[in-house]
Amino acid sequence: MEKEKQLAWMRLDNAAKIYPAARRRSWNCLFRLSASLTEDIDNSIMQNALDITVKRFPSIAVRIRRGAFWYYLEEVEKAPSIKSEAAYPMARMSFKDVRKCAFRVVCHKNRLAVEFYHALTDGNGGLVFLKTLLAEYLTQKYGVSIPNEKGVLDRNEKPKKYEIEDSFLKNDGPYSSSRREATAYRLKGTLENDGYLNLVTGILDVNAVLLLAKQYNATVTEFLTAAMIYSIINIQNRTTPNKKRQKPVKILVPVNLRKIFGSQTLRNFALYITPGINPRLGNYSFEEIIKSIHHQMGYEINAKNLASKIAANVGAERSLILKIMPLFIKNIAMKAVFNLFGERKSSITISNLGAVEIPDEMEPFVTRFDFILGEQALCTNACSVLSYKGKINISFLRTVKESEVEKEFFCFLRKFGLNIKVESNKR
Amino acid sequence: MYCIKCGVELSQGEKVCPLCGLKPYHPELSENSGEKSYPTSRIPSYETVNKQGILFLITMAFLVPIAITILCDTTITGSFSWSGYVVGGLMLAYILVVLPAWFKKPNPVIFVPIFFAAVVVFLLYIDIATGDEWFLSFAFPAVGALGLIVTAVTAVAKYVKKGYWYIAGGSVLAIGGYTCLIEFLLYITFGFKTHFPWSFYPLVGCVIIGGTLLVIAMSKPLRRRVQKKFFI
Numbered sequence: 001m002e003k004e005k006q007l008a009w010m011r012l013d014n015a016a017k018i019y020p021a022a023r024r025r026s027w028n029c030l031f032r033l034s035a036s037l038t039e040d041i042d043n044s045i046m047q048n049a050l051d052i053t054v055k056r057f058p059s060i061a062v063r064i065r066r067g068a069f070w071y072y073l074e075e076v077e078k079a080p081s082i083k084s085e086a087a088y089p090m091a092r093m094s095f096k097d098v099r100k101c102a103f104r105v106v107c108h109k110n111r112l113a114v115e116f117y118h119a120l121t122d123g124n125g126g127l128v129f130l131k132t133l134l135a136e137y138l139t140q141k142y143g144v145s146i147p148n149e150k151g152v153l154d155r156n157e158k159p160k161k162y163e164i165e166d167s168f169l170k171n172d173g174p175y176s177s178s179r180r181e182a183t184a185y186r187l188k189g190t191l192e193n194d195g196y197l198n199l200v201t202g203i204l205d206v207n208a209v210l211l212l213a214k215q216y217n218a219t220v221t222e223f224l225t226a227a228m229i230y231s232i233i234n235i236q237n238r239t240t241p242n243k244k245r246q247k248p249v250k251i252l253v254p255v256n257l258r259k260i261f262g263s264q265t266l267r268n269f270a271l272y273i274t275p276g277i278n279p280r281l282g283n284y285s286f287e288e289i290i291k292s293i294h295h296q297m298g299y300e301i302n303a304k305n306l307a308s309k310i311a312a313n314v315g316a317e318r319s320l321i322l323k324i325m326p327l328f329i330k331n332i333a334m335k336a337v338f339n340l341f342g343e344r345k346s347s348i349t350i351s352n353l354g355a356v357e358i359p360d361e362m363e364p365f366v367t368r369f370d371f372i373l374g375e376q377a378l379c380t381n382a383c384s385v386l387s388y389k390g391k392i393n394i395s396f397l398r399t400v401k402e403s404e405v406e407k408e409f410f411c412f413l414r415k416f417g418l419n420i421k422v423e424s425n426k427r
Numbered sequence: 428m429y430c431i432k433c434g435v436e437l438s439q440g441e442k443v444c445p446l447c448g449l450k451p452y453h454p455e456l457s458e459n460s461g462e463k464s465y466p467t468s469r470i471p472s473y474e475t476v477n478k479q480g481i482l483f484l485i486t487m488a489f490l491v492p493i494a495i496t497i498l499c500d501t502t503i504t505g506s507f508s509w510s511g512y513v514v515g516g517l518m519l520a521y522i523l524v525v526l527p528a529w530f531k532k533p534n535p536v537i538f539v540p541i542f543f544a545a546v547v548v549f550l551l552y553i554d555i556a557t558g559d560e561w562f563l564s565f566a567f568p569a570v571g572a573l574g575l576i577v578t579a580v581t582a583v584a585k586y587v588k589k590g591y592w593y594i595a596g597g598s599v600l601a602i603g604g605y606t607c608l609i610e611f612l613l614y615i616t617f618g619f620k621t622h623f624p625w626s627f628y629p630l631v632g633c634v635i636i637g638g639t640l641l642v643i644a645m646s647k648p649l650r651r652r653v654q655k656k657f658f659i
Contacts, residue, residue: 026474084469091471108466195473199465200445202435407433407446414434423438424445425465 008058008075009065014168014313015268016119020064020071021334022342022377026092026195030374031123031351031384033130034106034113036367041107042141043082049136050105053129054079056155059164059267060120060129064098069327073120076101084108088197088425089397090115090374105133110367112137115374118268123353123371124256125266127151131358138365150357160264167263172314173307181274181345185236185247189380189400196427197375198398200406203421204413206355206392212416216290221352222297224385224394225251225275226290231408232347233279243280250276252346253297257310260303271309273300274346343378348405352385363389372397381405428459440464482528489521511556515549536582543574565616572608576601592650596640603633 012020019029054061054076062073080101085108093104093115102117112134116126128151135152138144148154192198206220213223232249240246254270263269275296277289284292299305316322322330356369371386372395381398383405396406410420428437428451430444439461443450451459493514500510522545527533547570554562580598584591610626613619643649 025476085466086469086471087465087467088471089465092473094474108464111464194470195475196470203438403446403448410435410446411433419436420434421436421438422445423441423464425463425467426441426443426445427467 007077010059010062010073010164011166012064012071012073012119013166013267013269014310014317015122015270017070017317018334018338018342019117019119020095020098021331022338023095024377026094027375027377028093028095028098029118029376030090030093030115031118031126032089032113032115032370032372032374033123033126034111034370034372035130035134036111036370037365038110038367040110041112041137043107045141046105046107046112046137047079047082049133049140050079050082052155053133053136056132056153056157056159057129057266058159060103060116060125061101062120063101064095064117064119066099066327069323069325069330071119071327073102080104082107085111085113087427089113089199089372090197092195093117113370118374120268121266122254122256122268122270123351124258124270125268127353127356128153128266131362134366135359135362138362142365144361144365146361147359150359152359152362162264163266165263165265166267167257167261167265167269168310168314171257171261171263171307172311173304174311175308176311176315177305177308179309179312179341181341182248182250182278183344184250184274184276184347185232185240186344186378187232187235187347187380187405188239189398189402189404191380191400195399198401198403198424198426199372200396200398200403200422200424200426201370202394202396202406202410202413203423204392204394204418206387206390208418209392212418216287216294218290218294219297220387220392221253221350221385222294223290224352225253225297225350226286226293227412228348228350228383228409229277229289229293230284230286231405231412233277233284234408234412235404236279246279248276248278248280250274250346252349254349254351255301255306257306260301260306271306272349273297275300276346338377343376346379348379348381348383349373349376350383350385354387356386356388369393370395375399383409428453428456438464478528482525485525486521489517489525493517508556511552515552519545519549534585536578536585539581540574540578543570543577546570547574561616565612569609569612572605576605590644592640592644596637596644599633599637599640603630603637606630606633 022029058075059073061076061079063076064071065074080103083104083106085106098117102120104115106113106115112130114126114130114133121129131151132153132155135146136155139146146152209220209223213220216223218226228251229249236246236249252272252274254272257269257271258264275293277284277292325333351371351373353371358366367389368391369386369388370393371384373382373384375397376382380400381396384395386393398405410422413420429435430437430447430449430451432449433444433446435444435446437444437451437459439459440463441459496510496513497507500508523542526541527538547567550566550570551562554560554566576598580594583594587594606626606629607624610624643653
């Protein structure tokens with residue numbers, strides 16, 4: 001008798017554990033990475049390429065399942081079929097869907113997009129998956145041979161152990177720092193009643209932005225973060241004119257830990273920092289803000305400090321009481337913690353994936369990359385940044401009708417003389 | 428094409444500026460044509476809280492005590508006696524709170540009289556069950572009159588968007604008149620006799636307050652002075 005195939009399974013990594021617990025009726029934290037090609041995509045070749053690629057990614061081609069004490073990832077038996085695009089990116093993925101397959105591949109004309117449930121991987125891991133899938137597709141369609149470099153993996157290889165490790169557990173520091181933080185200003189707006197997600201993408205010249213950031217002795221992330229803080233302070237001045245009642249404006253900036261700790265994992269390995277400005281202290285000029293943000297980031301981003309933050313998260317996971325708590329009670333506790341602290345400590349997220357590099361052989365076929373961070377549980381807006389081929393794409397996704405944040409942000413950047421091309425899915 | 432307000436370049440297919448909503452227009456340039464990057468007509472389904480499901484659960488929560496009381500009553504006394512009052516009370520609460528929630532936009536002008544009608548029916552049941560005779564001469568006119576007043580006030584407040592001072596003054600006067608009616612009904616039904624009519628006191632109070640409100644309603648300068656003095 002033939003033995004039934006044993007499906008591989010693995011634990012959720014440390015950062016992923018919060019996502020299934022914090023989920024809401026129709027909210028699961030997603031993010032989307034997409035690539036636009038020169039020609040329209042052939043869906044049957046893409047399906048073929050996907051079937052081959054998923055075998056190389058045992059930590060991404062998975063679904064979420066429920067254990068008695070923890071959720072776990074289980075390999076999917078076959079790759080999901082390719083979906084067609086809807087009016088907005090990241091249509092809700094209910095938990096029912098996540099239990100079938102926790103990612104989806106969406107093709108629209110010349111654009112290939114992969115939407116990941118955040119418990120599987122972070123932006124950098126997802127980018128490796130997208131590049132490898134693209135490489136396989138281009139190989140099959142055009143017969144180009146693409147070297148396995150710059151984030152493209154060999155599809156014939158067996159998955160490496162270091163790719164599916166939970167790097168958090170290896171890099172926790174000896175001391176765990178406190179997670180206490182001040183509550184930040186929250187953006188407000190009128191929710192779309194049918195759940196429509198509004199996307200606005202601004203396309204800028206990367207060199208112009210780099211030059212501008214250099215003038216302030218800052219990196220691009222620091223410059224954009226400072227510009228965002230400046231914009232949100234302006235919004236808060238309008239909604240809460242009384243300075244005494246204003247709240248700190250803080251930005252959640254995810255930090256990729258792979259380079260800092262020398263990891264090559266394809267699972268979540270990012271932490272966040274929340275640089276910010278307290279407008280109660282007085283009126284800040286943009287120069288003051290960017291200087292402060294530059295120093296705050298420099299102070300926060302170093303291996304020792306981040307290791308102490310990891311230790312705090314890992315410590316909670318290792319506590320015996322939490323371990324033996326049945327899953328449904330654990331969910332209530334974790335959700336309560338998430339609701340109380342999770343998104344209340346920042347006004348908006350700016351996730352910058354940086355410059356995307358692909359093998360030279362692929363470049364003529366790929367015109368554009370995009371990164372969109374999904375709808376958040378409480379925060380009405382999310383901002384994500386990525387650059388490719390001299391262009392920097394800043395995407396804003398929002399659940400509300402008002403485009404106040406984008407408008408304030410882009411109009412502020414306009415004052416520096418930058419040319420901004422905007423596109424949207426405005427109905 | 429550029430937005431003249433925000434100064435940003437609009438990508439192909441952007442009919443209006445996605446930031447400020449302004450429609451770019453130039454007499455010598457054609458409209459910004461081309462396809463957008465998302466097919467805006469395909470809107471995915473979106474799961475929200477199922478109102479009907481919650482209402483069904485609440486209905487069940489009402490049915491459980493009703494079933495238990497009837498069961499207890501019939502097993503203890505062998506007949507349907509005191510549980511009728513409990514069931515009637517619960518049904519009244521249901522009609523007042525839950526029934527309107529079943530509808531998308533419940534109209535108070537319809538549901539207020541329904542509630543008062545339900546109260547009248549419940550009182551009729553009590554009257555018959557206890558064998559007294561106070562329904563026709565007291566309960567029906569008392570509840571009916573109150574129902575008329577409340578329905579009239581709700582209807583006027585809902586459909587007439589102006590003249591809230593008149594409505595407030597009128598309803599206070601109506602309540603004053605209602606107290607007189609109550610005293611009269613008590614007298615003819617139960618024969619309560621007092622040396623002088625007590626309803627005179629609330630009536631005087633209501634007439635003073637209601638009259639003042641009507642005077643304010645009629646005089647524009649007075650209304651403005653009141654608003655200036657008491658704004659919050």
